[in-house]
Amino acid sequence: MAFDWLFFLEVLIAGLLSGAMYSLVALGFVLIFKASGVFNFAQGAMVLLAALTFVRLVEMGAPLWLAGVSTLMVMVVLAMLVERLVLRQLVNQAPIILFMASIGLNFFIEGTAQGVWDSDVHALDLGVPDLPIDVFGMLISQFDIFAAAMVAALVVVLAVFFQKTRIGRALRAVADDHQAALSVGIPLQTIWVVVWSVAGVVALVAGLVWGSKLGVQFSISLVALKALPVLILGGFTSVPGAIIGGLIIGAGEKLAEVFIGPFVGGAIESWFPYMLAMVFLLFRPQGLFGEKIIERV
Template sequence: MEFLTAIFVSPFIEIYEYPLFFIEVVLGGLLAGVMYSLVALGFVLIFKASGVFNFAQGAMVLFAALTLVGLIEHGFPIWLALISTIIVMIALAMAIEKVVLRKLVNQEPIILFMATIGLSYFLDGFGQTLWGSDVKVLDLGIPNAPIEFLGILVNQFDLVAAASAGTLVAVLAIFFQKTRIGRALRAVADDHQAALSVGIPLKTIWAIVWAVAGLVGLVAGIMWGTKLGVQFTLTLVALKALPVLILGGFTSIPGAIIGGLIIGMGEKVAEVFWGAAFGGAIEDWFAYMLALAFLLFRPQGLFGEKIIERV
């Protein structure tokens, strides 16, 4: 009885009594969700263009952040370190296309998936060999103090993260929908052979997609790195992107964003108001439970293309 009250009654009383606090929690959750979306976005890009689930996305996030911090530690000014890291990520994408993907054209998606697992281990190791495995502090001068807005406390850093994510998504959306290359990307995702027949060079397109995913990884790496420190656990952040993808659908950029927001908000609200009923630490599994529910009832996600299989 006590348990049921803790689930169905007390949280709502609490919300009713402290509405501002509730809004604060929701807002904090939404902003944290943006950070999940950033990681999920990298997955979506590669999945859209090649149908491959890129297990190495988390490793790319870490690699980008490590490279950036490493260069700053070697005395590069921040802007130069940023540009150099961008170049490194583009070069990395081209190398991946040449060394890994090109050999695997026309292979089953599962083969490509396994290749990305290998890639993920390689990048983890390579990044740490180059730059060391200590926890590094990444400070780009983004303010991190909470500010008060209409009586609600909001973290400035979270606002910056949300703004960067918003910009990134807007640019990507235009890039995908309105340009020749964007159209070519979508074409390649739909049908390799037809894409070749209209003269779309598959290899170039793959290199571009991986480069863009690498850049998105860099942005995610900067945000997460600033928050958690640049270290191996950054790759685990990618795990949190999985439920986001299941909610939003693997093929939808807006899906990745909204999925991230729902998960971020959901787990914060659940933790704060329902945590007590379950003895706390809901945050760790809430996202996965939500994803499981989605898999049962709406496997294509909120925005994914509906899977129609002719039998």
């Protein structure tokens, strides 16, 4: 049987596009990890909260832009609460304690989001149909292209924000060295609020994209688990790493599922990305773009 290159390419592109959506979630992790050193497990819950708030507001008759702005405000308020009630109290604690606190936060946000709104499945329509279009004989989902474009736009906006604005520079300073940043007069606590808000914005975009693909429901908070292998592959502290890692994981996962899956019983999507990332880490422990690990005694 001749190898079907066209089919291979089709799967590859579908994988790359869905990988772009993973990197969207991974981005939120990276932003928070860089600035506040928290491995924020609640990112998935934030995606759920943003998507639920948005979709419920739309269902109540709010126009899309109003729903978007209101959801943004909810995410900013959340960031302020997290900084005031959690981060400020846990300054200087070990990373694992902060990680645990973020799992607690995860439960809290999940409970609140579903308690205030509800836990039904909501359809979210952004006006882009999930129909395949024909490109050189390959079928590619129109929605996936739209999602990838959103990711690209978001990355450009974030890059400009980080490189060109005053706050962006302060954020990078904090990410480099907390103490040095403090000593030149950058208010750490404000920066944390800003960074968690930015992560909230990323969560909103991720929530919109994933929500309109899968329907807004509890399970979209589990996409956070998909973002973890992306994260270790790309390195915890690297934005480009999150993007490239997402593409690699997305493509690898789809190719494995289609070409290896049938031989071993299928549904290997659940663990393949982790194995891929783990094997990769054996050769490069700090991830693709992570900071070089230097150990001193």
